[in-house]
Amino acid sequence: MISLVNLTKRFGARTLFSEATLQVAFGDRIALVGDNGVGKTTLLEIISGQLRPDSGERVVAKGTSIGYLPQEILALRGRTIIEEVITGCPSVSDLEALLARLDVQMHETDDLTEKARLGMHYAEVQSQFESAGGYTLEPRARAILAGLGFKAEAIVQATDHLSGGWLMRVALAKLLLLEPEVLLLDEPTNHLDLESLIWLEGFLKNYSGAILFISHDRPFINAIAGRVVEIERQKLISYVGNYDRYVVARTEALVILQSSYDNQQKKLEQTQQFIDRFRYKATKAKQVQSRIKQMDKVDRIELQSERKKIRFNFPQPPRSPEEVLILKGVGKSYGDTPVYRKPVDLTVLRGAKAALVGPNGAGKSTLMKILAGLTSLNCGTRALGPRVTFTYYSQHQLETLHPDWTPLSEIQAAAPEASQSFWRSILGAFLFNGDDVEKRVSVLSGGEKSRLALAKMLALPANLLLLDEPTNHLDIPSRDVLGEALCAYSGTLCLITHDRHLIRQVANTIIEVRDGEVTVHLGTYDDYLDRCQRRLAAASAPSGKSTSSENGKSRKAEKTKPVAQVPKTDRADRAKQHDLKRKIAAIEATIDRQQKEYETCVALLSDPTTYQTSDRFWTLTKQHEQLQEEMPRNTASWEKLMAESEGTDADAGDPAGRPQGVAAGSK
Numbered sequence: 001m002i003s004l005v006n007l008t009k010r011f012g013a014r015t016l017f018s019e020a021t022l023q024v025a026f027g028d029r030i031a032l033v034g035d036n037g038v039g040k041t042t043l044l045e046i047i048s049g050q051l052r053p054d055s056g057e058r059v060v061a062k063g064t065s066i067g068y069l070p071q072e073i074l075a076l077r078g079r080t081i082i083e084e085v086i087t088g089c090p091s092v093s094d095l096e097a098l099l100a101r102l103d104v105q106m107h108e109t110d111d112l113t114e115k116a117r118l119g120m121h122y123a124e125v126q127s128q129f130e131s132a133g134g135y136t137l138e139p140r141a142r143a144i145l146a147g148l149g150f151k152a153e154a155i156v157q158a159t160d161h162l163s164g165g166w167l168m169r170v171a172l173a174k175l176l177l178l179e180p181e182v183l184l185l186d187e188p189t190n191h192l193d194l195e196s197l198i199w200l201e202g203f204l205k206n207y208s209g210a211i212l213f214i215s216h217d218r219p220f221i222n223a224i225a226g227r228v229v230e231i232e233r234q235k236l237i238s239y240v241g242n243y244d245r246y247v248v249a250r251t252e253a254l255v256i257l258q259s260s261y262d263n264q265q266k267k268l269e270q271t272q273q274f275i276d277r278f279r280y281k282a283t284k285a286k287q288v289q290s291r292i293k294q295m296d297k298v299d300r301i302e303l304q305s306e307r308k309k310i311r312f313n314f315p316q317p318p319r320s321p322e323e324v325l326i327l328k329g330v331g332k333s334y335g336d337t338p339v340y341r342k343p344v345d346l347t348v349l350r351g352a353k354a355a356l357v358g359p360n361g362a363g364k365s366t367l368m369k370i371l372a373g374l375t376s377l378n379c380g381t382r383a384l385g386p387r388v389t390f391t392y393y394s395q396h397q398l399e400t401l402h403p404d405w406t407p408l409s410e411i412q413a414a415a416p417e418a419s420q421s422f423w424r425s426i427l428g429a430f431l432f433n434g435d436d437v438e439k440r441v442s443v444l445s446g447g448e449k450s451r452l453a454l455a456k457m458l459a460l461p462a463n464l465l466l467l468d469e470p471t472n473h474l475d476i477p478s479r480d481v482l483g484e485a486l487c488a489y490s491g492t493l494c495l496i497t498h499d500r501h502l503i504r505q506v507a508n509t510i511i512e513v514r515d516g517e518v519t520v521h522l523g524t525y526d527d528y529l530d531r532c533q534r535r536l537a538a539a540s541a542p543s544g545k546s547t548s549s550e551n552g553k554s555r556k557a558e559k560t561k562p563v564a565q566v567p568k569t570d571r572a573d574r575a576k577q578h579d580l581k582r583k584i585a586a587i588e589a590t591i592d593r594q595q596k597e598y599e600t601c602v603a604l605l606s607d608p609t610t611y612q613t614s615d616r617f618w619t620l621t622k623q624h625e626q627l628q629e630e631m632p633r634n635t636a637s638w639e640k641l642m643a644e645s646e647g648t649d650a651d652a653g654d655p656a657g658r659p660q661g662v663a664a665g666s667k
Contacts, residue, residue: 088174341516
C-alpha cells in the first residue's frame, strides 16, 4: 500500500535518512525503534504526508486512507467528548446532517409531490448512511471510549477542560473509530492506564488495516508487532518478529557484522602491506597498481556505533525503621465526591517495592499524593516513620523544570551544597555531556527532560521513593536501566507505571485501587493477575457444577456444613450479583428486540413504496426517531450494569486470606 523509495531527509547539516527504503503491505504490524532523535517521528510524518522528503519517493496506493496520531495534541474545544469522537468520521457526519435537513424540509412542506421527492432523497441518503455504518457509529464510539477509560457519564461533558493525557485518548478514539487502512501511532500508550493499554492491545490485534507505531513499551510491542524496523546509520533495517526476537536477531547480526568487518580489515591490511613493500619495485608495478584499484573498489563495512546508555544507581540511603509510613482511617474527597468508599488503612514496611494498579480515575495518583503528604485529608492520619526521607516524582514532573534554566542549573538547585564535579558526573550518567549541560530546558526533547528529572532524584539520597509514571518518554534501554537501578535500591518504593515489564521486574507487592477501595496483594504482578483470573473464574462458574472429582468431593463436604457458616456478606453479594444478572438479561433482550425493529424500520424507509402512503411514512418516521432515542439509552444502561456486575465480582478479598492494608517488605 505504501512504498518509501531511496528516501533522504535532512535538517540543516544533519542527515536523518539517506536512500532509505521501506514497504508497507496490508495487514502489516510494524514497530519503529531506534535511539532518541534518529527520526522515528519524522518518518511517520513523511508517511502521513505532513513532511516532504528532500529526495526519493513516497508512493501510496490510490484510495488508501491514512490516519496519524501525533505525540502532541492541540486543545479540542466546543464539543462534548462523544461529539468530538464522532467528528472523526466526517463523511458519516455530513450524511447525518443531510438527513436532519431533509427531515425538517419534509415536515415543513405541505406539497405532497415535494414531500414524495424529499422522501425518495431521504431514503437514498439513509441507505448511504446505513452502508457507511452511521447507525452503529455512536455505539462503536461509546465502546471505544469505554475501552480507553472514559466513564459513560463523562463522555457527554465538554472537552474544553480535559488534560493533555485525556485529550490524547479522545484523539486516539477518533482515529480508531475512523478505521483507516494505514494507522500511524506515535507513542499511543504514554497516557493509558494498564487496563486501557490491555484493551488497546486487543483492539489492535483484531484491526484489519496496517499499523506502524512507535512505542517504548516492550510488552506492547511484543503483543502487536510482526516486524520491527530499526532506524540505524540513516537506513531502515527490517527484522521479522516482535521486540524480543528483534533483540536476538540484532545481536546475531552485530556478531556477523563484526566478523565480516574483522575479515575485511585483515585482507585490506595484507593488501596494503603488499603495496607498501613493492610500491617502488619495477617488476611488481602492475601488481601494485592492480591492488590499489582493488582497494579503491572495496565496499567498506562500517560497524554500528555503540548505543549511548544512561548509567546510574540510586544512592543507597540510610536505613529506615520497620514501619516506613502509616495511613490510618484516611478519607479524601474532592468537593462532595469521595475518592474512597471506606477509610484507607495502609502500612508500608521497610524494603517493600509496591506497584499501585487500577483504572484511571480510581485514585492511584491521589493515594500517591497522600503518601507524599501533598494533599489535605478529610479524615484520618498520615505518619512518616522516624529518620524517613522521601523523594516524590509526579507524572507531571517535567512541568516542574524551568524552561529558561539549563540541566546544570537544575541540578545545582536540587543539591546546592554539592561540588561542580558531582553535578557534572550525575548529568554525564544521564547522557548530558560537554555543552549539553548548558542547553536550555525548553529545547530538550521529552526523553531528555525525563532523564533530567530522574537525575535530580539522585542529588540527595532518600530511603523512600514515591514514583508516579517515571518511565514516560524514556526509551526501552533507559527503562531497563531504571528497572535494574530500582531492583538494586535498598530503600522502600511505591510506584505507579503502565509499563508491565517494569512492574514484573521490580514489584514484590501490588496495591490495587479500584471501586473506591484500596486492597493489598502480596507477591509479584503475575501472582496478582493469577489471583484476579481465579477470582473472576470462580464468580462466573455455574453454581453447583464441577469439572473434577476433587470438586465433587468438596461439594459433598460443603453440603454437611451448616448454612450459618456462610457469611451474611457473601450471601448478600451473591443475591446482588443474581439481581444484576437478571437485569442484564432483561435489558439485553430489549436491545435485541429494538435492534430487529430498527432494522425492519430502516428497510421499510428505504423502500420507495413506503412514500406512497403518507400515514405509513409518518408512522415509520416516528418509530425510527423513537428507537434512535431509546437504543443509546438502553446501551448506556447495559454498560453501567455490566460495570457494576464486574465491580461486584471483584469485591472478594485476598484469596490467600491475608489481612488487608499492609504492604510487606524485608525486615
